[in-house]
Amino acid sequence: MTLIVAGTAKEYPDGINLTRLIELEKVETPMYVTVALNNAFVESGGFETAVLKDGDTVEFLYFMGGGR
Amino acid sequence: MAFSNEQLTRYSRHIILKEFGIKGQKKLSRGRVLIIGAGGLGSPAALYLAAAGVGCIGIVDADDVDLSNLQRQIIHGTDDIGRPKADSARAGMLAVNPETEVRAIRAFVHAGNIMDLIRDYDFIIDGTDNFPAKFLINDACVLAGKAFSHAGILRFNGQLTTYVPGLGACYRCIFKEPPPPEAVPTCRQAGVVGALAGVVGSLQAMEAVKYLAGIGELLSGALLTYDALTTTFRKIRLPRRADCAVCGALPSITAPVDYAQAACDLTL
Numbered sequence: 001m002t003l004i005v006a007g008t009a010k011e012y013p014d015g016i017n018l019t020r021l022i023e024l025e026k027v028e029t030p031m032y033v034t035v036a037l038n039n040a041f042v043e044s045g046g047f048e049t050a051v052l053k054d055g056d057t058v059e060f061l062y063f064m065g066g067g068r
Numbered sequence: 069m070a071f072s073n074e075q076l077t078r079y080s081r082h083i084i085l086k087e088f089g090i091k092g093q094k095k096l097s098r099g100r101v102l103i104i105g106a107g108g109l110g111s112p113a114a115l116y117l118a119a120a121g122v123g124c125i126g127i128v129d130a131d132d133v134d135l136s137n138l139q140r141q142i143i144h145g146t147d148d149i150g151r152p153k154a155d156s157a158r159a160g161m162l163a164v165n166p167e168t169e170v171r172a173i174r175a176f177v178h179a180g181n182i183m184d185l186i187r188d189y190d191f192i193i194d195g196t197d198n199f200p201a202k203f204l205i206n207d208a209c210v211l212a213g214k215a216f217s218h219a220g221i222l223r224f225n226g227q228l229t230t231y232v233p234g235l236g237a238c239y240r241c242i243f244k245e246p247p248p249p250e251a252v253p254t255c256r257q258a259g260v261v262g263a264l265a266g267v268v269g270s271l272q273a274m275e276a277v278k279y280l281a282g283i284g285e286l287l288s289g290a291l292l293t294y295d296a297l298t299t300t301f302r303k304i305r306l307p308r309r310a311d312c313a314v315c316g317a318l319p320s321i322t323a324p325v326d327y328a329q330a331a332c333d334l335t336l
Contacts, residue, residue: 007302032247039307041241059304061291063247064220064227066255067265068107068141068197 001054018047018058027060034061069094075167079121092281093121099280102126102189104177104205106157108255108265109219109272110195111143116273118161122280124169125161126189129153130176140262177201179324182208191276192216195269197255199246200327206231206239208324210314215279215286217272221260222253224296226268229287229306230275236289241309246327264296 001014005025012024018037022030035042035050036059042050052058071090076083079093099122103110106129117125133141133148133156143160144153154172161170175181177196182204186192192214194205202218209216209231218239219228231238271292278284291304314321 007304029247029252032252034242034244036304036307039305041307041309061242061304062227063199063243063252064222064225065199065202065252066197066221066260067109067195067202067219068105068137068255 001052003052004055004057006058006060012052014054016052018042018050018052021052021058022047022060025060028062032063035059036061069097075121078165078167082120087283088281092283095281096121096277097123099191099276100124100126100189101191101193101276101280102128102186103193103195104128104185104201105195105197106141106143106153107137107195107197108140108221108260108262109269110157110193111141111160112266112269113193113195113273113276114143114157114161115164116270117276118165118168118170120273120277121165122168122276124171124189126171126173126185127154127157127161128173128175128177128185129157130174140260140265142262142266177204179204179326182324183212186212186214189214191279193272193276194218195272202239203243203246203327204324207314207321210238210240211322211324217275217287219268219272221265221268222255223258224261224264226264226294226296227291228268228271228275229291230279232279232286232288237306237308238312238315240314240321241312242291242306244309244313249328261296264294267294267296 002009003012027033038057082088082093101117101122103114106127131153133144133151133153144156148156152174154174158170158172213233215232217230289306291306293302
């Protein structure tokens with residue numbers, strides 16, 4: 001299936017959940033990433049049950065604390 | 069208030085813009101911006117806003133200029149090492165534009181002073197380097213109904229969003245709560261490119277200029293991310309969180325809150 005992850009369409013195994021996508025994408029600090037699935041936030045407790053479908057759009061939003 | 073010939077010359081490149089004109093310049097001259105943090109983001113933001121003719125700029129920072137700051141904090145010079153950053157930044161702004169009223173505030177922001185600090189300003193720029201301050205500024209601006217620009221930078225990446233009361237997500241909609249201290253890398257541990265801070269801080273200044281002049285579209289309800297290594301900008305639409313603890317329908321945060329942070333992270 002095709003997912004649009006961080007703006008780029010790529011092929012992924014059918015039926016993976018968000019937890020698996022986070023592993024496949026080698027997300028840094030997976031405990032603290034915010035995920036938007038089809039423009040809605042997914043609570044971190046819901047990554048296991050969020051099964052992805054062809055055409056889904058996923059954004060990873062990262063803490064970025066610097067400024068000085 | 070009419071502009072003098074000297075002012076007409078100083079601001080001529082603004083005034084000639086049809087979207088801007090004398091009217092836009094007057095709005096800037098009546099505008100008041102508070103910049104929190106006179107560092108990597110605050111330096112370019114402060115210089116551009118002073119140069120642009122913003123009427124009053126407050127600059128908040130409790131630290132002194134350190135040699136390790138100068139790679140990116142371009143409002144300070146080598147001769148400023150050891151000087152309070154707020155004073156050094158004030159001098160830098162006045163050197164660019166002596167007409168700007170600049171208020172140097174030597175303080176850390178905390179739950180006890182943030183509401184007073186932001187009260188007199190139209191737009192706030194978050195140029196801080198730690199999550200407790202970023203959440204504090206977000207909450208205070210939401211509670212006070214103030215527009216502000218949030219930004220963060222790390223290594224070769226930056227991101228920013230503009231909160232406008234009643235429109236779009238706030239910072240807490242995205243991230244809910246600060247991560248535990250040391251859970252995510254900081255610039256001090258991981259590094260940051262000076263010019264990256266310049267790009268992102270300048271974008272924050274641009275948001276302030278648009279807000280004050282009432283032109284264009286603000287970066288509200290969206291997060292702009294910048295990857296300097298690949299020169300990629302992405303504008304990610306952000307949903308609002310209906311149950312956001314501060315801007316949601318039933319907020320649990322009704323006054324500013326302080327989060328603990330290791331003191332060493334606040335001083336560099």
